[in-house]
Amino acid sequence: MMEIMNAEALKRKRATIGDVARVAGVGTMTVSRVINNHPHVSDSVTKRVQTAIRKLNYKPNPAAQMLNGRPSATIGLIVPDLADPFFATLTHAVQQTAREHKYQVWIAASDSNISIEKTVVDLMMARAVDGILLVSSSPDDQYLKVNLSSGIPMVAIDRALETIQADSIEVENYQGSRSAVDHLIAHGRKKILCLGYNGKQSTIAQRIKGYRDAVKTAGLGTLVDVAEGADPPAIQNLRSALRKHKPDAIFTLNNVSTLHVLEALQELNIGVPSDVAVIGFDDVEAWRVTHPPLTAVRQPVREMGSLAVKILLDRVNNAGSSFTRTTLPTRLILRASCGCSMEQNQ
Amino acid sequence: MMEIMNAEALKRKRATIGDVARVAGVGTMTVSRVINNHPHVSDSVTKRVQTAIRKLNYKPNPAAQMLNGRPSATIGLIVPDLADPFFATLTHAVQQTAREHKYQVWIAASDSNISIEKTVVDLMMARAVDGILLVSSSPDDQYLKVNLSSGIPMVAIDRALETIQADSIEVENYQGSRSAVDHLIAHGRKKILCLGYNGKQSTIAQRIKGYRDAVKTAGLGTLVDVAEGADPPAIQNLRSALRKHKPDAIFTLNNVSTLHVLEALQELNIGVPSDVAVIGFDDVEAWRVTHPPLTAVRQPVREMGSLAVKILLDRVNNAGSSFTRTTLPTRLILRASCGCSMEQNQ
DNA sequence: CTGAAAGCGCTTACAG
DNA sequence: CTGAAAGCGCTTACAG
Numbered sequence: 001m002m003e004i005m006n007a008e009a010l011k012r013k014r015a016t017i018g019d020v021a022r023v024a025g026v027g028t029m030t031v032s033r034v035i036n037n038h039p040h041v042s043d044s045v046t047k048r049v050q051t052a053i054r055k056l057n058y059k060p061n062p063a064a065q066m067l068n069g070r071p072s073a074t075i076g077l078i079v080p081d082l083a084d085p086f087f088a089t090l091t092h093a094v095q096q097t098a099r100e101h102k103y104q105v106w107i108a109a110s111d112s113n114i115s116i117e118k119t120v121v122d123l124m125m126a127r128a129v130d131g132i133l134l135v136s137s138s139p140d141d142q143y144l145k146v147n148l149s150s151g152i153p154m155v156a157i158d159r160a161l162e163t164i165q166a167d168s169i170e171v172e173n174y175q176g177s178r179s180a181v182d183h184l185i186a187h188g189r190k191k192i193l194c195l196g197y198n199g200k201q202s203t204i205a206q207r208i209k210g211y212r213d214a215v216k217t218a219g220l221g222t223l224v225d226v227a228e229g230a231d232p233p234a235i236q237n238l239r240s241a242l243r244k245h246k247p248d249a250i251f252t253l254n255n256v257s258t259l260h261v262l263e264a265l266q267e268l269n270i271g272v273p274s275d276v277a278v279i280g281f282d283d284v285e286a287w288r289v290t291h292p293p294l295t296a297v298r299q300p301v302r303e304m305g306s307l308a309v310k311i312l313l314d315r316v317n318n319a320g321s322s323f324t325r326t327t328l329p330t331r332l333i334l335r336a337s338c339g340c341s342m343e344q345n346q
Numbered sequence: 347m348m349e350i351m352n353a354e355a356l357k358r359k360r361a362t363i364g365d366v367a368r369v370a371g372v373g374t375m376t377v378s379r380v381i382n383n384h385p386h387v388s389d390s391v392t393k394r395v396q397t398a399i400r401k402l403n404y405k406p407n408p409a410a411q412m413l414n415g416r417p418s419a420t421i422g423l424i425v426p427d428l429a430d431p432f433f434a435t436l437t438h439a440v441q442q443t444a445r446e447h448k449y450q451v452w453i454a455a456s457d458s459n460i461s462i463e464k465t466v467v468d469l470m471m472a473r474a475v476d477g478i479l480l481v482s483s484s485p486d487d488q489y490l491k492v493n494l495s496s497g498i499p500m501v502a503i504d505r506a507l508e509t510i511q512a513d514s515i516e517v518e519n520y521q522g523s524r525s526a527v528d529h530l531i532a533h534g535r536k537k538i539l540c541l542g543y544n545g546k547q548s549t550i551a552q553r554i555k556g557y558r559d560a561v562k563t564a565g566l567g568t569l570v571d572v573a574e575g576a577d578p579p580a581i582q583n584l585r586s587a588l589r590k591h592k593p594d595a596i597f598t599l600n601n602v603s604t605l606h607v608l609e610a611l612q613e614l615n616i617g618v619p620s621d622v623a624v625i626g627f628d629d630v631e632a633w634r635v636t637h638p639p640l641t642a643v644r645q646p647v648r649e650m651g652s653l654a655v656k657i658l659l660d661r662v663n664n665a666g667s668s669f670t671r672t673t674l675p676t677r678l679i680l681r682a683s684c685g686c687s688m689e690q691n692q
Numbered sequence: 693c694t695g696a697a698a699g700c701g702c703t704t705a706c707a708g
Numbered sequence: 709c710t711g712a713a714a715g716c717g718c719t720t721a722c723a724g
């Protein structure tokens with residue numbers, strides 16, 4: 001009779017803590033203690049329980065554990081787009097660091113869509129997750145207020161939140177951009193075109209500002225052609241911008257723009273850097289082998305991800321303390337597209 | 347008195363279904379019905395409940411919902427590495443298609459580590475998820491047997507499972523590889539080197555086989571230098587392989603290898619395609635702007651992702667039917683690195 | 693060191 | 709059309 005029940009239980013559904021208790025001949029409480037490594041359980045009982053667990057292939061039901069307020073040992077990470085190498089690398093770093101701290105990572109992409117972002121945050125907030133790492137996709141972030149009040153910590157990566165108090169980790173967008181444009185100027189370029197999209201987004205805005213200040217300081221004209229939307233402009237628009245402005249240098253605002261610009265220049269048969277020099281914000285592996293190799297502003301992506309996890313876990317484990325705002329420096333990686341000769345490469 | 351309770355409830359913790367019921371003056375059952383869009387609820391009551399929900403900012407606790415066996419409307423996706431453009435793009439496609447079907451996607455990376463993969467599968471299986479999309483990182487997949495018995499459907503992407511019955515979607519690795527090498531041969535290349543890593547992995551093994559057969563059929567010698575581990579070999583090894591074999595063409599087994607080979611060739615000042623021609627398995631956006639633009643075997647990544655979601659959701663919603671095994675064709679994208687002139691580009 | 697009871701926030705039969 | 713009861717699988721006080 002008992003045999004039959006066991007067989008059925010095994011087939012029909014996962015074993016429960018009750019099944020384990022029955023097989024081990026103890027109370028459910030004791031099983032719970034063993035699972036959670038509580039002290040004060042005799043060795044012999046512990047062993048019996050562990051045997052039963054193995055025999056039934058028992059795994060605690062996380063839903064039930066969560067219902068009782070147990071931390072899930074997972075954090076959420078929300079990025080705008082996983083196909084962007086910048087975020088893909090960030091994600092990789094976050095996972096690694098989280099893993100070192102025995103945390104799982106729930107990854108999700110918002111497609112730069114605030115309503116998707118909202119849905120995902122809701123889902124994660126609903127106790128599924130101990131904390132959230134968010135690369136916000138819109139300055140319109142008041143919606144977080146309600147969620148944050150539930151006490152789940154959150155840290156903003158790449159872009160600080162506008163209307164919400166939270167830890168944030170950013171990059172020196174202004175400085176990075178400025179140093180790139182200054183470098184172009186040092187090469188004697190006079191008509192420097194600033195190209196990109198997503199212009200309303202704060203990091204991009206800062207980069208544009210860096211460009212503007214550099215160019216103005218040098219007494220040059222400002223040539224900005226930046227779309228506001230979150231989608232990269234069509235390649236035709238790019239081509240016409242090039243024809244219209246006839247720049248002798250281009251500063252692109254992120255890696256996607258850089259790639260597209262390079263393509264357009266190639267199609268139009270414009271020589272780089274002979275006809276126009278190029279520097280892009282965001283360094284990507286493939287840029288060591290482009291034609292020509294690209295000079296780029298390198299962001300400390302991995303550091304950002306890793307640090308973000310540490311700050312978040314710190315907050316998960318020790319509630320208090322005031323919010324931090326970290327800004328990491330960028331570095332200009334010199335290759336050939338800016339006009340530097342190949343010998344000067346890193 | 348009631349006011350005080352409400353205020354406290356609001357502050358201390360999220361509103362529960364009971365809070366909503368109290369405020370709306372109905373039973374919890376009715377609230378549940380409204381939440382789940384059950385029929386048979388009068389309009390007036392529905393409205394009262396909705397008002398209460400809004401007022402309390404109530405959101406159902408998913409843990410509680412799951413405990414009661416409610417599907418979570420989320421599927422899991424496990425890939426080896428999100429920093430690899432192939433998987434990043436796959437992930438993007440999966441998310442999009444899932445979204446169209448109102449499903450959320452839990453994304454995780456296994457780092458090509460079977461024990462991490464196991465942990466993640468466990469976590470997802472534990473009722474957190476309605477189905478799993480898995481890019482397996484090891485042929486050693488018997489561990490899934492136990493999990494699968496719990497009835498959560500799973501479909502294998504990119505690599506079929508070895509020891510387990512499941513739907514799978516693959517790509518014509520053999521054909522793709524063969525056509526690439528045949529093309530190199532057609533260009534008159536005689537010493538074709540096959541380079542890569544992760545050689546034990548089934549997709550890579552098939553690609554190697556395609557290479558071997560092509561080369562053998564043409565009466566040429568086989569030059570294979572493939573590491574077994576999941577980590578790309580160091581660049582020094584690559585350089586010494588190049589010097590040792592002195593190939594006049596190289597076929598690389600995935601995008602990471604291709605990038606590294608291109609770098610090594612550049613460093614050694616070997617002309618492509620003049621000295622050695624190159625074709626890589628996996629097409630990547632950046633390869634339109636490399637020096638020279640790369641000929642590559644394009645995999646239908648987005649289709650794979652999208653189709654996988656459809657197959658999985660089909661299984662989630664209609665249990666039965668026998669397992670399918672789909673194999674999608676690849677396409678050779680001709681650019682300059684193989685020796686074709688630029689004019690022939692797509 | 694161990695366990696019976698109550699409860700976490702929902703939902704599924706069952707009644708009305 | 710609506711609700712009181714029981715239960716999902718755990719854990720947190722409370723006893724012993």
